[in-house]
Amino acid sequence: MFAHDTRRMRTVLPAYEVEVGTEPLIRPARNSVGGWPFLDQPQDWPECFCGERMALFFQFDIPRDLEHFGGHHLLVFHCRAHNDASDPQLADGRLVPKYWDAPQPPYPAPFWRVLIQSHASLPAPEAEPSVCALPLTLRPFVDTPDEEGVGAQTFKVGGSPSWAQDPEEYTCACGADLVYVCQVPEGMDFAVHPGQPEQSYSVRADTYWLFLGNEVYLLACPDRCDPAAVWPVNQH
Ligand SMILES: [Zn+2]
Numbered sequence: 729m730f731a732h733d734t735r736r737m738r739t740v741l742p743a744y745e746v747e748v749g750t751e752p753l754i755r756p757a758r759n760s761v762g763g764w765p766f767l768d769q770p771q772d773w774p775e776c777f778c779g780e781r782m783a784l785f786f787q788f789d790i791p792r793d794l795e796h797f798g799g800h801h802l803l804v805f806h807c808r809a810h811n812d813a814s815d816p817q818l819a820d821g822r823l824v825p826k827y828w829d830a831p832q833p834p835y836p837a838p839f840w841r842v843l844i845q846s847h848a849s850l851p852a853p854e855a856e857p858s859v860c861a862l863p864l865t866l867r868p869f870v871d872t873p874d875e876e877g878v879g880a881q882t883f884k885v886g887g888s889p890s891w892a893q894d895p896e897e898y899t900c901a902c903g904a905d906l907v908y909v910c911q912v913p914e915g916m917d918f919a920v921h922p923g924q925p926e927q928s929y930s931v932r933a934d935t936y937w938l939f940l941g942n943e944v945y946l947l948a949c950p951d952r953c954d955p956a957a958v959w960p961v962n963q964h
């Protein structure tokens with residue numbers, strides 16, 4: 729098993745570095761931090777169980793040459809008021825049924841929503857009010873894994889995760905093994921507009937974090953049994 733896994737993990741997979749631009753967006757863009765979410769109809773803007781509309785942290789079109797999700801649109805939402813690490817809930821060796829909506833003790837449901845959408849052709853009429861809208865650019869790069877199969881520690885889609893701790897693997901409730909899609913580096917700041925409510929446990933008033941600033945590895949169901957069938961692994 730290990731020999732097989734090592735061989736697989738050393739493969740150099742297509743990868744794109746995700747660069748955050750500096751010029752604020754004034755109109756919808758498909759690749760953005762904050763901004764106008766491109767959602768499938770009739771997907772509404774996600775709300776947290778606390779009743780707050782979740783903040784759109786970022787979204788982009790997954791490049792077409794990437795396996796499993798190429799050509800689809802990834803969106804990452806997270807509640808401002810709820811800021812914690814994700815905690816996988818398992819049953820019979822799999823993530824629990826509908827884990828994207830299932831209780832996340834001590835919370836009655838997850839405080840985030842990650843979506844992979846296939847028909848996201850129109851932007852929402854309103855922009856994300858808190859996180860500053862900035863353009864994202866995806867640039868191909870060579871993500872050569874080290875001897876342990878660990879890839880570059882950067883904001884990227886594709887390639888190999890840069891596991892800060894031991895690699896984590898999960899099986900979707902549907903039975904498919906989740907596959908790695910994207911990672912957000914530890915402590916990545918998302919600038920917010922002045923005067924917006926502060927995030928709980930954040931370091932500064934002018935930034936929000938995802939999952940307490942943990943490194944985030946998004947693993948998703950390759951069978952795409954649900955647009956929200958994505959598990960955000962947190963490590964630091
Ligand atoms: Zn909340």
Ligand SMILES: [Zn+2]
Pocket residue numbers: 900901902903904949950951952953954957
């Ligand atoms: Zn699934």
